[in-house]
Amino acid sequence: MSDDGTDGEYDIAGIELTGDRYEVRQSLIRNKYAVRDAAGDVVLRGKQKMFKLKEEFPFVDGEGNDVFTVKAGGMLDVAGNYAIRDTTGEEVVVLDEDYSLFAENWTVRDPDTGEALATIRSTSKLVEVLRHFVGAVGLVPYKYEILDAEGDHVGHISGQFSLRDTYTVTIDDASDVPKEAVVAAAVVLDALRGG
Numbered sequence: 382m383s384d385d386g387t388d389g390e391y392d393i394a395g396i397e398l399t400g401d402r403y404e405v406r407q408s409l410i411r412n413k414y415a416v417r418d419a420a421g422d423v424v425l426r427g428k429q430k431m432f433k434l435k436e437e438f439p440f441v442d443g444e445g446n447d448v449f450t451v452k453a454g455g456m457l458d459v460a461g462n463y464a465i466r467d468t469t470g471e472e473v474v475v476l477d478e479d480y481s482l483f484a485e486n487w488t489v490r491d492p493d494t495g496e497a498l499a500t501i502r503s504t505s506k507l508v509e510v511l512r513h514f515v516g517a518v519g520l521v522p523y524k525y526e527i528l529d530a531e532g533d534h535v536g537h538i539s540g541q542f543s544l545r546d547t548y549t550v551t552i553d554d555a556s557d558v559p560k561e562a563v564v565a566a567a568v569v570l571d572a573l574r575g576g
Contacts, residue, residue: 391559499558
């Protein structure tokens with residue numbers, strides 16, 4: 382059994398996130414990110430490919446080796462589903478957005494059965510209203526709660542005031558969630574909100 386409790390079924394070859402805290406920082410170049418572990422080492426880099434009909438976010442490990450890609454299910458998919466594909470192109474998990482004006486909720490699902498593996502949900506309706514109606518996208522740090530398939534709290538994503546988007550992904554208990562997918566989802570969430 383893997384350290385995330387998922388029997389390795391949702392593991393992504395070439396990357397193993399074993400810590401419980403990661404800092405995600407956007408570079409000065411829009412929608413380009415570095416993910417660092419608690420020791421400050423870069424464990425993932427991701428960037429949104431621009432000018433694509435289908436949104437695409439390739440990720441590499443700290444040494445620059447391809448590890449996975451997050452790709453939109455449809456053309457110009459601003460609210461929909463995104464598949465995390467390994468280097469062979471096989472879907473590992475799907476990120477599915479439940480879009481509303483007052484909440485941002487994402488579900489990490491099994492690509493074959495559609496079974497929910499984890500949920501990432503915004504924790505502040507006020508922040509969501511400000512983002513949607515006032516356009517305060519980069520001005521207000523955001524917070525999300527990470528839940529397992531049963532709806533139990535397993536972690537959170539917390540934004541910080543900064544010129545560049547910076548936030549921390551903390552997974553208190555990853556026994557039932559695919560950690561790599563949750564960290565990748567955090568990067569994609571930021572890029573899609575206009576990061």
